[in-house]
Amino acid sequence: MTTEQKQLVKATVPVLREHGVVLTSHFYKRMFLHNPELKHVFNMGNQKNQKQQTALAMAVLAYAEHIEDPSVLLPVVDSIGHKHTSLDIRPEQYAIVGRHLIASIQEVLGEAATPELVEAWTIAYRQLAALMSGHEQILYDQQTQKIGGWAGWRPFIVRKKVEESSEITSFYLYPSDGGTVADFMPGQYISLRLFLPELNLWQPRQYSLSCAPNGRYYRISVKREAGTTHPDGMISNRLHDFVQEGDVVDLSAPAGSFVLQQDWSVPKVFISGGVGQTPLMAMLEGIAGTNEREAMGRITWIHGCRSEAVHAFKDRLQEIGGSGIPLVTHIFYDEAAEEREGLHKGWVELNPIKSDVLLKEAHYYLCGPAPFIAKHYTFLVEHGVASQCIHFEEFGPASLHLN
Template sequence: MTTDQIQLVKSTVPILKEHGVLLTSHFYKRMFVHNPELKHVFNMGNQQNSKQQTALAMAVLAYAEHIENPAVLMPAVDHIGHKHTSLDIRPEHYAIVGQHLIASISEVLGDAASPELLEAWTLAYQQLAAIMSGHEQKIYSQQTAKKGGWTGWRPFVVCERVKESNEITSFYLYPSDGGDVADYLPGQYISLRLFLPELNLLQPRQYSISCSPNGKYYRISVKREAGSKHPDGMISNRLHDHIYAGDIVELTAPAGSFVLNKQTPSRKVFISGGVGQTPLLSMLEDIVAKPDTQGVPPVTWIHGCRSEQVHAFKDKIAEICTSYKQLDQHIFYENEQSPAKNHYQGRVELEILKNEILKPETDYYICGPAPFISKHYEFLIANGVPVETIHFEEFGPASLQLN
């Protein structure tokens, strides 16, 4: 790209800040009209709740702002790349997206979209597509290099269902071909695909693996979305209502960049809300199963949910506390009091636990709804915790820009 073309792209930053979601909403509508087959690839629930449009608008804006040095976006590229490989996104999809993105810029901006601006954005998009697809090819190569690794969709059989609470059920998934199960990093997720008769579409959803690597199966722990007929909850509810032992589901290989840091034996603090505990449970199980050779790291487990009835894995965590003396847990119930030790009424408040958790050489992992993550991230930052020691996972398309 020439200097003038770079400046043309940067000149659209104010427009993207103000009208980015309008542009991306137009883009998705246009793409699904002309390429309806992509409805099987994209989460249509995220289309209805505008999460996908917002996430794309933020990504396009960030790229325009940093087009002179896109290397600074590599953490975001890696995060998105894992999402894309988990959805089996391939280079040919980028060509379709590019066609509709440039057309949308022209249609939304109207007379302001000069031929020079459209040419600059075409080159900018091609550069971004090359960066993204190149990084994703590396992830695909890493997946296939593993024992039992694969790319694309692979059939797995549900061998067991376990009710963990009034809302959450675990599904134990084994390869239907009897082959090996690819290893993964604690905290990663898999994509699961089912056919939804209500939409007449195949639909993918991403679920954290809720157990530590074991070489035999993957376990996902899924929350029922009570009363939900919205596409956002249809796959979760279909798993609860229609998928039983012996049924087949399709999975992509484990992916994700929200993973346990094993490089240091630092103290770990896990902070979760509701079903957000699932990736943290995988991390915790891995720690207690394979203590670091440099020492046994102290762990603090902080979890919040509405009540004991919807509290999944409470017996499992209590069992780990008994055997792993370096683990302390603190439980917050919004709707009830509990006589148990280290149980509190109300939502999670880190202020109550600051003397225990605000210590040097500590890694913090937060998972839950976006407001939950923001609240506790901001508390840690306000109390002097280094940003590089705070890790978080937001379920769904990324909408938080905290780090």
């Protein structure tokens, strides 16, 4: 891109900051009208609640702000790349997206979309598409080079369904071809695809892997979304109500950049809300399965949910705690009959237990809704924890930019 073209793109930053969601909402409507087949790729629940439109608007804004040096966005590119490979996004689909994005800029901005501006954004998008698809090809190659690895969709059999609580059920997924499954980093997720008759669409959803790597199966632990007909909860509820042991589902290979840093001597603090504990449980099981216990740093497990009835993995947590690893637990129930050591009434609060939270050189892993993460991230930073030591993953498309 020329210097003048970069300046033209940067000049749209104020407009994107104020009207970005209007632009991306128009873009998605336009794209699904002309290319309805892409509805099978995108999470239509996130379309309905506008999370995807907001996430795309923030991504476009960030790209425009850093058009002179897109390399600063590499962590974001990596995160989006993992999500795209989990959805089997391919280079040819970038061309479709680009065509509709440029057309949307022209249609939304009207006369302000001069030929020079349109050309600048066209070149900028091609540059971004090349950056993204190039990185995603590296991720695809890494997946297929693993023992038991693959790219795209692969059929898996539900061998076992286990109720972990009144709301959460685990699904044990084995490859239908009888082969091995690729290892993964604790904290990663898979995409699962089902056909939704209500929408007449195939729909993918991401679910964190809730077990340590074992080479034989994957486990996901899914929360029932009570009383919803919203697309956001349709796949989760269909898994609970209609998918039975012996049924086949499609999975993509494990992906995700929210992973356990495997330096066993470093203290670790896990902080989760509700079903947000699932990737952290994979991390904890991974730690429990190592032979590094003599050098292992202290581990603090902090979890909040409504009540004991909805608290999944509480027995497994006790089992791991009794296995000899240096584990301290703090459980918060909104509805608790009593308080005792390690059991607290109310929402998760870190200040009363900060002696078990603020550990020297610790790394922190947070997972849950965006407000939950933002609250506890702020507490940690205000108490001197370096942002690079705080790792987090929120539910749904990324909306937090804390690091």
